[in-house]
Amino acid sequence: GAAVTRQRPGVLWTINDSGNPPDLLLIDTTGTLLATHPLSGVTNTDWEDIALGPCPTGRCVYIADTGDNLERRDAVSLVRLTEPTLDASYRGDRPARTAETLTFRYPDGALDVEAMAVDAAGNALLVSKGRSGGVRLYRVAATAWGKGVATAERIDSLAILPNAGMGRLVTGMALSPDGQQLMVRTYRDL
DSSP: OEOOOOSTEEEEEEOOOOTTTOOOEEOOOOOOOOEEEEESSSSOSSSEEEEEEEETEEEEEEEEOOOOOOSSOOOOEEEEEEEEOOOOOEEEEEEEEEEEEEEEETTTTTEEEEEEEEOTSSSSSEOOOOOSOOOOEEEEEEEGGHHHHEEOEEEESSSSOOOOOGGGGGEEEEEOTTSOEEEEESOOOO
C-alpha cells in the first residue's frame, strides 16, 4: 500500500508486508527511501494497505493488518498514529512512535483483506480479496477505537467476479476525495 501525504509534493507513506518490522516508511515517487519510522506497541502480522484520514488528533496514518491468505485469523486489526510532521529535515532513521491498535472481526468469519480506505468521517472501509464468498465491502466505525474488540459491518457485495487464475483478486483500493467513488484494484484490473 501507499498513501500520498498532503504535506510535501511527491512524497508517500508506505509499509512492508508480513515478516518485516513494524515500520512506517517515507518514499518519493521514484521509490527512494527517505525515512524509516519504527512503530512501537504494534506488530506486523500481515500488513496489507495504508491510508490517510481524520482522527481525534487531526490527520492519521491508518495501516490494515488484515492479510490472511488461509482465512484462519479469528481477529485482525487496524493500526493508527498521528501523521508525523514532514519538514525538510525529515529524513533517515526516525525515533520510534507509539501507535494504537483496534482489533476487530468480520461478521461472517475470517477473510483475506488487502484493500482499505478511510472516509471523511474516519471510518475504515475494507474490501475482501475474493478468496471465498465473493468480494465484499465492510466498514469499521470510527467510534470503535478504544472500546475492545469490534465487529466490522458488512455493507455490500461488489460486482467483481473473483478469479485467481485470471488475476481477479482484490489487492487495493482508493476513495475519491469527495467520498463518492471507490476504485478497487485487482492483480489485473481497476
